[in-house]
Amino acid sequence: MPLSCRFVTTVTLVLALGASASAFAAGNAARGKVLSYTCLGCHGIEDYRNAYPDYDVPRLGGQHADYIVAALQEYRSGARSHPTMQVQAATLSDQDMQDIAAYFSSETVVKPDMAGAPTPPAKVATLCVSCHGKDGIAINSAYPDLAGQHENYLEQALQEYKVGERKNAVMSTFIVTLTAQDIKDVARYYAGLKPGLVTLAREVVY
Ligand code: HEC
Numbered sequence: 001m002p003l004s005c006r007f008v009t010t011v012t013l014v015l016a017l018g019a020s021a022s023a024f025a026a027g028n029a030a031r032g033k034v035l036s037y038t039c040l041g042c043h044g045i046e047d048y049r050n051a052y053p054d055y056d057v058p059r060l061g062g063q064h065a066d067y068i069v070a071a072l073q074e075y076r077s078g079a080r081s082h083p084t085m086q087v088q089a090a091t092l093s094d095q096d097m098q099d100i101a102a103y104f105s106s107e108t109v110v111k112p113d114m115a116g117a118p119t120p121p122a123k124v125a126t127l128c129v130s131c132h133g134k135d136g137i138a139i140n141s142a143y144p145d146l147a148g149q150h151e152n153y154l155e156q157a158l159q160e161y162k163v164g165e166r167k168n169a170v171m172s173t174f175i176v177t178l179t180a181q182d183i184k185d186v187a188r189y190y191a192g193l194k195p196g197l198v199t200l201a202r203e204v205v206y
């Protein structure tokens with residue numbers, strides 16, 4: 001490679017690293033890993049289920065950092081109602097949330113291979129892809145990835161928006177357009193796009 005070309009590549013790389021470093025500067029993943037030990041008692045077990053109603057605990061491995069922080073803040077403020085998660089979030093500071101989010105989002109999401117993917121339901125194609133992507137990988141860190149998430153959790157989440165147990169200005173405007181059948185169809189579509197999100201397992205810390 002000519003020297004000038006290598007120089008340009010290096011500068012580009014440094015700029016790119018600089019940009020991503022600042023985006024994650026707020027969260028310390030190593031501290032987040034320690035703080036997440038209790039959390040992984042539920043989130044770290046594949047197919048661990050919430051009781052009444054019965055659905056799988058959401059996968060957090062690879063989820064976007066800003067979204068994780070927003071979700072935890074919503075439990076803490078009561079905008080999201082789930083008794084266990086409200087208790088979990090109540091004791092977390094903003095810095096704790098940033099660190100936990102840095103840990104979960106440090107897992108790399110493998111984008112689904114869209115070559116063999118099913119055709120998205122019409123409503124997904126027209127209403128959802130602009131934020132959550134056709135492949136279920138959200139276009140920015142504030143929106144959750146949906147690819148590979150548990151189907152029954154996605155259904156539950158959409159039901160919660162529908163009945164107002166989960167309050168969010170953006171999703172409230174979209175959920176009114178979905179029928180009960182649409183909710184099942186979009187949950188099946190996004191959950192079926194693999195691998196996407198993963199269950200980040202708890203490691204034994206000695
Ligand atoms: C007793 C099991 C349990 C424990 C412990 C637990 N969670 Fe959860 N968590 C859940 C369940 C169930 C949900 C889905 C609740 C809902 O429907 O809103 C959830 C939801 C979440 C979400 C939202 C995910 C999404 O896709 O919107 C985040 C983020 C989260 N938990 C983080 C944590 C963190 C961080 C901890 C530790 C401080 C923790 N959880 C501890 C069971 C648990």
Ligand code: HEC
Pocket residue numbers: 058070071074123124127128129130131132142143144146154157158166167168170171174175178186
């Ligand atoms: C303008 C951007 C935007 C569009 C369009 C959009 N969403 Fe969302 N979606 C969001 C945001 C922001 C959140 C997080 C809201 C919150 O904090 O509860 C979200 C959350 C969700 C969740 C919860 C995920 C989780 O992990 O709990 C599901 C499921 C979802 N959206 C499905 C859909 C579907 C299906 C459509 C199309 C009908 C759609 N969204 C359209 C921005 C969007």
